[in-house]
Amino acid sequence: AVSQEFTANLPKAELHLHIEGTLEPELKLKLAQRNHIDIGQDTIEEVQKTYDYDDLASFLSVYYPAMEVLQTEEDFYDLGMAYLKRAAANHVRHVEIFFDPQAHTSRGVAFETVINGLHRAVVDGRALNVDAALIMCFLRDFSKESARQTLAEALPYKDKFIGIGLDSDEHNNPPLKFARQYEDAAAAGLHLTAHCDIDQKDSIEHIRQALEIMGVERLDHGTNIVEDPDLVQFAAKNNIGMTSCPLSNGYVSPEMKGEEVLELLKQGVKVSIHSDDPAYFGGYIGDNYYAIADRYDLTKDQVVQLAKNSFETSWISDEKKAIYL
Ligand code: ES4
Ligand code: ZN
Numbered sequence: 001a002v003s004q005e006f007t008a009n010l011p012k013a014e015l016h017l018h019i020e021g022t023l024e025p026e027l028k029l030k031l032a033q034r035n036h037i038d039i040g041q042d043t044i045e046e047v048q049k050t051y052d053y054d055d056l057a058s059f060l061s062v063y064y065p066a067m068e069v070l071q072t073e074e075d076f077y078d079l080g081m082a083y084l085k086r087a088a089a090n091h092v093r094h095v096e097i098f099f100d101p102q103a104h105t106s107r108g109v110a111f112e113t114v115i116n117g118l119h120r121a122v123v124d125g126r127a128l129n130v131d132a133a134l135i136m137c138f139l140r141d142f143s144k145e146s147a148r149q150t151l152a153e154a155l156p157y158k159d160k161f162i163g164i165g166l167d168s169d170e171h172n173n174p175p176l177k178f179a180r181q182y183e184d185a186a187a188a189g190l191h192l193t194a195h196c197d198i199d200q201k202d203s204i205e206h207i208r209q210a211l212e213i214m215g216v217e218r219l220d221h222g223t224n225i226v227e228d229p230d231l232v233q234f235a236a237k238n239n240i241g242m243t244s245c246p247l248s249n250g251y252v253s254p255e256m257k258g259e260e261v262l263e264l265l266k267q268g269v270k271v272s273i274h275s276d277d278p279a280y281f282g283g284y285i286g287d288n289y290y291a292i293a294d295r296y297d298l299t300k301d302q303v304v305q306l307a308k309n310s311f312e313t314s315w316i317s318d319e320k321k322a323i324y325l
Helices: 004-009 025-034 044-050 056-069 073-089 101-105 111-128 144-157 175-187 203-213 223-227 229-237 246-252 258-266 285-295 300-312 318-324
Strands: 012-018 092-099 131-139 163-167 191-196 218-221 241-244 270-273
Touching: 004 285, 004 300, 012 218, 012 241, 012 285, 012 300, 025 044, 025 056, 025 073, 056 101, 056 246, 073 092, 073 111, 092 111, 092 163, 092 318, 101 111, 101 131, 101 144, 111 131, 111 144, 131 144, 144 175, 163 175, 175 191, 175 203, 191 203, 203 218, 203 223, 203 229, 223 229, 223 241, 223 258, 241 258, 246 285, 258 270, 258 285, 258 300, 270 285, 270 300, 285 300, 300 318
Parallel strands: 012 092, 092 131, 131 163, 163 191, 191 218, 218 241, 241 270
Antiparallel strands: none
């Protein structure tokens, strides 16, 4: 068995972390006060009580409205720095942070406000010994046209983020809906990843589209790829990263999906452990490592392999990777 201390102290790369999902009740209250927004609660405990859901739909219906407190560049900077301090405490040496510009531009916050605030946090994170970068996600339940517009708005800032992703409600929103944006992003030199959620109805077809047609380098979640041996072989052969989030899985499905993670490790797929929306799902990356290690009785070697996989499938330079492998 592996101790909490061991999982906490292990150097890690965090590759599946939504910055909006790090909004802790304390910071939410502080930003609400600063921006004179009435969120309907006055104490941390009251806000904490609103963080209540048992499936993806009920989660998203708490998650997006909470973002109204994020208004200024300073707010995004503070959100980013608060997370990076947690990351440093979790021995995260490298983090690739998802952000959802459309969740902000759709309520009147400018794209540049979001990216400039987050980017400033990324730069200041270096003083905390955390190497950070940004990944821009499209909300897949928004239109293609909205994604096209978002990418056009983002490309002038392409030195401030390293890749694109796809998140929000997957049902009837397959990866191919965004084929054009993925092509254009790749042509602009950006990295590619996409959420393929566990327990999603068409998940195998979505995984196939993402891997075989759109050329993504990682799949976020995606561990039910184990149902399709050909796709598993493809993932192993092409060094595809798979970012599994045990505590998040436990919320939106009956279990943490540890069997799938173990099977992928066995098949040589570069699966790794991350935290998704830690303020909402009860723990940061160290807690996620410990949860899966404890529940499925992982060996030290397996835990170390998961951490190695996180660095190997990260988008840092080969020189930096060599430090951790
Ligand atoms: C998300 Cl758990 C989850 N699923 C889909 N989209 C998301 N964005 C942030 N968390
Ligand atoms: Zn996610």
